Amino acid sequence: MRIDLTDKERFALAIQYEILDALKPEEGYGKHSESLMSGHKWIYDDIFRLMSENLPDEKARYVLDVLDLYRDLTISFGHLENKSSIEEYEIKFPGFDGNHEAELLNFARDLLNYHMYESVLHDNELDSHSQTTEIYQRMLSKWSELGRPRAPLTKETIQDILAARRYPGNE
Template identity: 45%
Template sequence: MKLDLTDKERLFLSNQYEILGTLKNEDHYLLLAEQLREGHKWLYQQSFNSLYENLPDEDAELVLNILQVYKALQTSYNALSDKSGISLQDVSFAGFDGNNESELMGFVDALNRAHCYSSIIQTGVLNSHTPKASRYETMIQKWHELDKSYQLTKEQILYILSR
């Protein structure tokens, strides 16, 4: 990711890296502070190569919505007395494809590490090994038709899960 910094941002970062380098007694941070101060853009940009682009809001919304759907499915499943035709695996989060939906999968992992939706994520998997986004969009649409209920009947659960 190409990072363009204003002079003010360079000054702030330079000061922060100088403090960090002094506190941790690490030359790497002091060198970066110097590069920022002296305006050696090519050099200091190398340090920020690991900075990823922001996840688009639409992608974050998709992930958050499908996790809410799975929360509703699991809550409702656990309350059912007749679970015939539905397994725990059916109502467990199936992840995203690591090859084609890696940004979405990465956000799920970040949510899990931040202890958000952990109970939903941990009962499922992260890498589905097959694209899931379009299927999830259909499930979200069906759940919205049911007024985003967290008290679903067996028939409603089957409806959301149906293809």
């Protein structure tokens, strides 16, 4: 990530790092303040190395859509009188892959930290340990094809959406 700062921004950050250094000297924030004050911009990358790029809006919307779908599946499953042929594990959100979908996984974790989508995320490990994008896209396509109905969904609608998880031809 390439960081370009104005003198005013450098000064403000340097002061903030001085304050952090006074509060937590063991963290070594003082060196960041010195680098910023000295204008050593080749060191900025080190200062900002832990900062992620902004998640693009379309990826954030995708995560929110997936979580909306799983929230509706969870709520609807709870309302079903006849749950035969649907197992509870099937409606539990599997997460995103930490190796290939890390930015999606991190966004889901941040949502949970802000107490959003807790009914979907709270008991889950959130790292699926396998790629999920194609699966969720098929499920979202089926949900859209059905008109994006909201909870409570019928048993048949739940089954149709869950069936979309399987790769076509692997029924």
